[in-house]
Amino acid sequence: MMNIDVLTLFPEMFHGVFGQSILKKAAEQQAARYNIVNFREFADNKHQTVDDYPYGGGAGMVLKPQPIFDAVKSCQEHAKTTKPPRVVLLCPQGERYNQKKAEELSKEEHIIFVCGHYEGYDERIRQHVVTDEISIGDFVLTGGELGAMVIIDSVVRLLPNVLGKEESHLxxxxxxxxxxxxxxxxxxxxxxxxxxxxxxxxxxxxxxxxxxxxxxxxxxxxxxxxxxxxxxxxxxxxxxxxxxxxxx
CATH class of the missing domain: 1.10.1270.20 (tRNA(m1g37)methyltransferase, domain 2)
Structure with missing residues (x-):
């Protein structure tokens, strides 16, 4: 079974997607397990703020490292897989997504998707937590949620027996x-x-x-x-x- 964790500030966006079509079938067949995590719950302050102003000034807000670090660690502990997870950061600066990458990710036991909002991420998230930075195209979205949905759908349909016939996707x-x-x-x-x-x-x-x-x-x-x-x-x-x- 592939373990898929999604770190997001808008978990409601994923409920309909994971409960329909091939993604629903994959969960019912225990080919994939989905876990939606509101990483605001990991904030270590009473107001549960997950962003702050950037050092040096500038427009927008930047996601703080602490909630992401702790949320990823929690996902790792609960998955109990035999090897470290792939931690995918949805980012317009990342490598452009393609079918080859989908096939590569479909062989993993555990993938954690980090969906950001605001101006960007604290660089320490990229340097010390993330294994892959991925962009689904040369355009900018409000957040990483839609990109994560696209990638998850393209990966899960490649899992054994999900489509019924292996040659369906070949x-x-x-x-x-x-x-x-x-x-x-x-x-x-x-x-x-x-x-x-x-x-x-x-x-x-x-x-x-x-x-x-x-x-x-x-x-x-x-x-x-x-x-x-x-x-x-x-x-x-x-x-x-x-x-x-x-x-x-």
Missing amino acids: QDSFSTGLLEHPHYTRPADFRGLKVPDVLTSGNHRLIDEWREKESLKRTFERRPDLLEAFDLTEKQKKWLLEFENQKK
């Missing part, structure tokens, strides 16, 4: 290094818009080849940057040349 966009091929379902002819003949042919070798070629084509058209690091086969190189000639 052909997802980015899992193979390419974007996913187009999909079709019944009817085969919808108002004159027909499904490609190959998909109704019953010839699985040709279907697999069509899907591979369409996946490459979609990546070429929409995310050519992904091809820079992709190890193309000779057949795929020929297809790519064909796409380039069609584009001229």
